[in-house]
Amino acid sequence: MRSPLTDHVYGQHASVLPPQDQTRHDGDDIDLAVRTGLYRSMREMRVFEKRAYDLFMKQLVKGTSHLSLGMEAIAAGFGQAMRRDDYTFATYRGHAHTLARGVPMTPVLAELLGRANGLLGGKGGSMHLTSVEHGMMGSYAIIGAHLTIANGAAWSAQYRGSGQVAVCFFGDGTTNIGAFHEALNYAAVYKLPVVFVCENNMYMEYTSIFDITAVERPAADRASAYGLEPVLIDGNDADEVYLAAGRALDRARAGDGPSLIEAVTYRHGGHSRADPGKYRPSEEVEAWKAYDPLDVYRDRLIRLGVSADELLAIDAEVLAAVDTATQEAIAGDLPAPESAFTDLWADGGWSWRN
Amino acid sequence: MAQLTYRDAVARGIAQEMRRDERVLLVGEDVAGAGGVFKTTVGLLDEFGPTRVVDTPISEQAILGAAMGAAMTGLRPVAEIMFSDFFAVCWDIVVNQIAKTRYMTGGQVSLPLVIKTGNGGGLRFGAQHSQSIENWAMAIPGLKVVTPSTPEDVVGLMAAAIRDDDPVIFCEHKGLYASKGEVPDGDIIDSLGTAKVRRPGRDATILSLGMMVPRALAAAEALAARGMDVEVIDVRSLVPLDTQTILGSVSRTGRLFTVEENPQLLGWGAEIASLASDECFWDLDGPIQRITTPHIPLPSADSLEDLVMPSEESIATTIEKALQS
Ligand SMILES: Cc1ncc(C[n+]2csc(CCOP(=O)(O)OP(=O)(O)O)c2C)c(N)n1
Ligand SMILES: [Mg+2]
Numbered sequence: 001m002r003s004p005l006t007d008h009v010y011g012q013h014a015s016v017l018p019p020q021d022q023t024r025h026d027g028d029d030i031d032l033a034v035r036t037g038l039y040r041s042m043r044e045m046r047v048f049e050k051r052a053y054d055l056f057m058k059q060l061v062k063g064t065s066h067l068s069l070g071m072e073a074i075a076a077g078f079g080q081a082m083r084r085d086d087y088t089f090a091t092y093r094g095h096a097h098t099l100a101r102g103v104p105m106t107p108v109l110a111e112l113l114g115r116a117n118g119l120l121g122g123k124g125g126s127m128h129l130t131s132v133e134h135g136m137m138g139s140y141a142i143i144g145a146h147l148t149i150a151n152g153a154a155w156s157a158q159y160r161g162s163g164q165v166a167v168c169f170f171g172d173g174t175t176n177i178g179a180f181h182e183a184l185n186y187a188a189v190y191k192l193p194v195v196f197v198c199e200n201n202m203y204m205e206y207t208s209i210f211d212i213t214a215v216e217r218p219a220a221d222r223a224s225a226y227g228l229e230p231v232l233i234d235g236n237d238a239d240e241v242y243l244a245a246g247r248a249l250d251r252a253r254a255g256d257g258p259s260l261i262e263a264v265t266y267r268h269g270g271h272s273r274a275d276p277g278k279y280r281p282s283e284e285v286e287a288w289k290a291y292d293p294l295d296v297y298r299d300r301l302i303r304l305g306v307s308a309d310e311l312l313a314i315d316a317e318v319l320a321a322v323d324t325a326t327q328e329a330i331a332g333d334l335p336a337p338e339s340a341f342t343d344l345w346a347d348g349g350w351s352w353r354n
Numbered sequence: 355m356a357q358l359t360y361r362d363a364v365a366r367g368i369a370q371e372m373r374r375d376e377r378v379l380l381v382g383e384d385v386a387g388a389g390g391v392f393k394t395t396v397g398l399l400d401e402f403g404p405t406r407v408v409d410t411p412i413s414e415q416a417i418l419g420a421a422m423g424a425a426m427t428g429l430r431p432v433a434e435i436m437f438s439d440f441f442a443v444c445w446d447i448v449v450n451q452i453a454k455t456r457y458m459t460g461g462q463v464s465l466p467l468v469i470k471t472g473n474g475g476g477l478r479f480g481a482q483h484s485q486s487i488e489n490w491a492m493a494i495p496g497l498k499v500v501t502p503s504t505p506e507d508v509v510g511l512m513a514a515a516i517r518d519d520d521p522v523i524f525c526e527h528k529g530l531y532a533s534k535g536e537v538p539d540g541d542i543i544d545s546l547g548t549a550k551v552r553r554p555g556r557d558a559t560i561l562s563l564g565m566m567v568p569r570a571l572a573a574a575e576a577l578a579a580r581g582m583d584v585e586v587i588d589v590r591s592l593v594p595l596d597t598q599t600i601l602g603s604v605s606r607t608g609r610l611f612t613v614e615e616n617p618q619l620l621g622w623g624a625e626i627a628s629l630a631s632d633e634c635f636w637d638l639d640g641p642i643q644r645i646t647t648p649h650i651p652l653p654s655a656d657s658l659e660d661l662v663m664p665s666e667e668s669i670a671t672t673i674e675k676a677l678q679s
Contacts, residue, residue: 062478062655062656063477063478063479063480063654063656064477064478064479064483114478114654114655114656114657114658115655118655122653122654122655122657122658123481123653123654123655123658124480124481124653124654125478125479125480125654125655126480126654127479127480127482127483127654128480128481128482128654140482141480141482141483142439142440142442142443142482143412143440143443144412144443145443173411173412174412176411176412176413177411177412177413177414177443178413178415178416179443204383204384204411204412205383205384205388205391206384206387206388206391207383207384207387207388207409211387211409212409212410212411213411279387279388334655334657335653335655335657335658337657337658337661339658340648340650340653340658340661340662341648341650344649344650344651350648350649350650352619352649
C-alpha cells in the first residue's frame with residue numbers, strides 16, 4: 001500500500017493491464033446482426049475521431065477536443081442496447097456517445113470546425129454536443145453536474161411512466177467529486193431509472209486515479225455505500241458491455257432502480273488535444289493499445305464465421321461516410337454573425353431591457 | 355532581467371514565496387506531477403517536494419475547504435481552481451465560509467490564502483470554460499481580487515497576494531499564458547490595490563484588465579495614429595481598488611471608457627463608472643462608456659467568439675466615435 005504523502009512517488013502507480021483471454025464472450029447469446037452493428041458503430045467512432053484529430057492537426061478544429069480512441073466499446077455497447085427513446089448524458093468526451101445515438105457525422109464534425117452547419121451552429125463546440133431528437137441530452141464539461149441532471153430525466157420518465165431510461169457516462173476521476181455521491185444516493189432513494197456508467201480509463205487529466213482515490217475501484221468500490229451491487233466490466237469488450245447494459249436497462253425499466261457500472265478501459269491518446277499523455281508508463285500504453293476494442297471484436301467476428309470481405313465492406317462504407325462528412329463540414333459556412341445573438345431566451349433572442 | 359512567459363511567471367512567483375516561507379503550500383488538481391494543466395506550476399514539485407506541492411482528486415469543495423482549514427491554523431496555502439468557471443461548484447466555501455469568517459468571528463480567524471485560477475476567454479473553449487469571473491468575486495465582501503496582465507506583475511502580485519493576510523482570488527488570464535515580457539531578477543514584491551498607467555494620454559482614460567490590457571494598448575496606438583491621445587490604465591486589482599490613480603486620470607482627461615471581458619451586467623466597469631459619477635462628475639466632458647462582451651454566454655466557434663469579445667478594432671472604433679461626437 002502506498003499512501004501517506006511523504007512517501008508518495010509521482011507517476012509510479014502500479015499499472016493495470018488488460019485481460020488476456022479474448023475468446024470468453026465468443027459463445028454469448030448475441031445476434032450476429034447486433035454484433036456486426038457493434039462493429040460498425042465502433043468503426044464509425046474510430047475513423048471519425050481519427051479524422052477529427054487530422055483536422056485538428058491541420059488547424060481546422062480550433063477549440064479543445066477530447067477523444068475516446070480506445071474507449072469505443074462502451075459507447076457502442078450501450079448505443080446498441082438502448083431503446084431509441086432512452087436518454088444519453090455524456091461528458092466533454094462525448095463524440096462517440098453522440099454518434100452511438102445515430103446523430104449524423106456531418107453536423108458533429110462541422111460543430112468541431114465551428115461551422116454554421118454544426119450540430120449546435122458553432123455555439124457549443126466539441127464539449128457540448130447535444131441532439132435532443134436523438135435522445136442525446138447533452139455533453140457536460142463541468143465534472144459531476146450531469147449525474148444529477150440524468151437523475152432528473154429519469155425522474156421525469158418515472159413520473160410520466162414512459163419506460164425510458166437515462167444513461168449517464170462519466171470518468172473515473174468524477175467519482176471523487178461530491179455530486180457523484182449526491183447523485184447516487186438520490187437515485188437509489190427514489191429508485192430512479194438511471195444507469196451510471198463510469199468509464200474508468202485510469203486517469204483524470206494527467207494524474208493517475210490510483211494516486212488520489214481511497215479505494216482501488218473508483219466506482220465499484222463505492223456502490224455498496226448506496227445499496228448497489230458492484231458491477232465491474234471489461235470496457236474494451238463490446239459484447240461484455242452490451243450484455244451489462246442490457247441487464248442494467250432492464251432493471252431500470254422494471255422499476256428496480258439505478259445501476260452503477262464500472263467499465264475498465266484506456267484512452268489511446270492524451271486527455272485532450274493539448275496533451276501528449278507522457279505521464280503514462282509506456283508498457284502500460286503499449287499493452288492497452290494491443291488490447292484494442294476494434295481488434296478484439298474483429299477477431300471475434302472472424303471466429304464466429306463473418307467473412308473478412310464483409311468486414312472490409314463495412315470499413316469501406318464507414319470510410320466513405322467519414323470522407324463525405326469531412327467534405328460537407330469543411331464546405332460549411334462560418335456561422336452568421338447574428339447567430340451569436342439568438343436563443344438566450346425562449347423567444348429566440350438575447351435582450352434583457354426595453 | 356530575463357524574458358519570461360506569463361505561465362512561467364506564475365511558478366516563479368509561487369516559488370519565490372515558498373522559498374521564503376515554509377508555511378506556503380500549493381494544492382490543486384494536476385498541479386504537482388504534471389506541473390499544472392496550463393503548466394503554471396512546473397518545477398515546484400521537484401523543488402519543494404510532495405508535502406508542500408499536493409495533487410488532489412477532482413474535489414473543488416474539499417480543496418478549498420482544506421485551504422481554509424489550513425489557513426485558519428497557521429499555514430498560508432495557495433489553492434488552484436483550474437478553470438475559474440469551476441468556482442461554481444465550490445462557491446459555498448468561497449462565499450459563505452472563506453469570505454465571511456474573519457468578520458463573523460470578530461477578527462479571531464485569519465485566512466491568509468490565495469486561490470489561483472485560469473480565467474477568461476478567447477481560446478474557443480466554449481461557454482463553460484471561458485468565463486471572466488472577477489465580478490462574481492468582487493460582489494462578495496471579504497474577498498480581494500487581482501488580475502495581472504504582464505509576467506512581471508504576475509510574479510509581484512502573486513507575492514503580494516501570498517503575503518496578504520486576507521483571502522485573495524488570483525485570476526490568471528488563460529489567453530495571456532503564452533505571452534512574454536521582461537522580468538527583473540531577484541525577488542519582486544508588488545502591492546495589491548495599485549493600478550498602473552500603461553500608456554499616458556490626455557484625451558480619455560481607458561481602464562482595462564487582464565487580456566483586455568494589450569487590446570486596449572493596441573487600440574490606443576491605432577487611435578494615436580488618428581490623432582487621439584488616450585491614457586490606458588491596467589486596473590490589476592479590483593479589490594482593493596486604486597481609486598486615486600483611476601479617478602485622478604479621469605479628472606485629468608475628462609472621459610472614461612472601460613474595456614471589460616465579462617458580460618455587460620454588473621461588470622467591474624459598472625462599479626467604477628458609478629464611482630466616477632459620484633466623485634468626479636464635474637470633471638467629465640462626456641458620457642462614460644463601457645465596452646464589454648454582450649450579455650450572452652461565450653460561443654465556441656472562433657468566428658463568433660472573436661466577434662463578441664472586445665477587440666482592438668471594436669475598442670478603437672467605439673472610442674473614436676465617442677470622442678468625435
Ligand atoms: C468541476 C471540475 N473540475 C475540474 C475539471 C477539469 N477537468 C476536466 S476533465 C478532468 C478529468 C476528468 O477525469 P475523468 O472523470 O476520469 O474523465 P476522463 O477525462 O478520463 O474521461 C478534469 C479534472 C472540470 N471540468 N470540472
Ligand atoms: Mg478518466
